[in-house]
Amino acid sequence: MAPTGSARRPGATRVPPVVLAFVLVPLLAEAFWVFWPALQGFSLSLTSWDGLSAPTFVGLGNFSEMLHDTVFRTAAINTVLWLLLFGGLSAALGLGAALLLQQERRGIGFYRAALFLPVVFSLVATALVWQAMYQPDGLINHVLQAVGLGGWKHAWLADQDTAFYAVIVPALWRQVGYVMVLYLAGLKGIDPVLYEAAKVDGATRVQQFRHITLPQLRSVNAVVLSVIVIDSLRSFDVVWALTRGGPYHSSELLSTYMYSTAFQSLRLGYGSALAVVIFVLAFGVIVSYLVRAFREAD
């Protein structure tokens, strides 16, 4: 569609100002709110700063400190564990719920809505409700007592052995509904003829699931995977509201450690260095995912 030489007038290829504005304004906003602060954050990560005096340059000191920082190690391991547990379970449970609730039956809408409902609530509000349930005299311990499992009673959020897992539950509770909706949409898109053909051929339910449902869900899987990875790396609110990374750092994630180092201990240089690590991790995951996605598309 290149314009021919004769038809070309000076200025014909000039982009109309409105279009230019549509490109430049978001770019400026993006530059101001994302790129510039990210660069500032990186430059801060090379300093030692208490938020009040002028920052002093320490080079890569913050990053080398991280290598020997046991809390950082705990937070990094927990973040990976979070990614695997939260990610794996929400995908598995979401798919399970979608398979269970895909048939059109009377009242099925109610169950779908019920499972999706937690997504609507703010995660901080969700966390507060769960906090009340986890209390030593809260609902969970009462139920355990009532069904004769009194020995299992526990200060769930105050014990380093249980705090991390106790925090994952509300996060999962919310994520499962979201993933379920994605899978439901994917399942609706599968042509029923495929199943009918398989039935004629005598395929069992398991075989149908393995050879029709799973391959047909490939594109949805990619969406779910990226949503899960991004959601787990940015998990902060639910942990902060429930335990603030405690007791003694047992439920610490990189994000909560960054926040507490920067804004509670007021070590903003080290906090920025942690933010850089999170940024690099998230960026790495997203880029490697995009590269793979593009390659598959080709």
Add this chain to the structure above:
Amino acid sequence: MTAFNATRRGFLTGAGAIGAGALLSGCVTQTPSASAGKSGGPVTLQSNLSSPQAKTAMQAIVAAFDKRGDARAELNTVASETFRTQLPTYLTSANPPDVYTWYPGSVAESYAEKDLLLGLDDIWEKPELSGYSDALKTLCTSPSSSKKVFVPTSYYWWGMFYRKSNFAKWDVREPRTWDEFLDLCDKLKSKGVAPIGLGAGGDTPWVASAWFDYLDIRVNGATYHRELLAGKHRFDDPEIRKVFDKWDEVRPYFDPDGTAIPFQDATTALLQGRTGMMLIGTFFADAAPKNALDDLDFFQFPIIDPKVPVAEEAPTDGYFASARTKRADDAKELLRYLATAEAQELYLKSSSGTTLPTHPDAKDAGTPLVLKGRKLIEGAADLTQFFNRDSSDALQPTADTALVHYLAKPKEIGSILTTWQRGAQKIWSR
């Protein structure tokens, strides 16, 4: 200073981009921009007193100040945890809130030495403040600049609080010595009551620091304690081990839920008689029902070593102002009013009334509890503020982690103290 401001804002938005943004931007409270000069709208009074009774009391004070007509003030109440983490941002911003509720001593000094606090020497000469005690004058003077930077308005005491009716029911009495205290704990435990409530769970882990403070000032003395918090001693010194040896003696009597519930819930447990007593400051009464107030009593934290001069924790509360306020004259007018006996009595009347006013002519609530508290403080050889007030807010999280860890795994005290020292070192050398 402009470049510095830009950097700070840059970092905040950067953090926002990565994930904490919603939290941060939701918390920062900006005052409407005002033109330079001495009066550009009402003085903003940024307050962290968010419990219902205290908030009502603050509203009453602001209303009374506005009625006088010298200047106008606007109350802005912020949740205390948000207030604490945002305070450096408020004070370094170009257009900060004017007057703040906060604490004197080394916490204020950390800002004063950076020139972020308004010098208040002139109003300390005025009749409202000239009669204040010398101890308060020293407490409110910045050591780095020798300027007064703080206006104290009330103080309170920490003690072992209990319900009189419960002690009568259990047939026990206030102990005086450490051994009597252990006996009392034994007796309560045998009656099926958790002897000592704590409330270091949820978002109030700092309550556990009171135990550390008191054991340290009873075992090593207040001077050593202040030096420790200033970085002149180490947390893994043998002196500190002695503190935890004493704590070990009484730890089995702590409520097992002590680190699982915040102090407000621990207060409920105390009032309902599920725990016997609790080391806490009088502020906990703000959350107690009015009819329970008359039944509350306290005893002094037991003496451990009679040779150590008796010190008590008596944190002082009050106000300071930002050095960058655009309404310095009006801000000082407000501070002067807050220092009057009238304003302080007004506060006591509207709140739970368990604090003591700083103005020598201001009448306290006059209840037996308050009289006893006043006597406790007046009889002390030395006064400390509290862990974070005698050190810094930045050091408090290191104590929270260490002490909650100790309460869960007391046998690991050796490694806990090493970690604590390492964490504190990072703050001191920051």
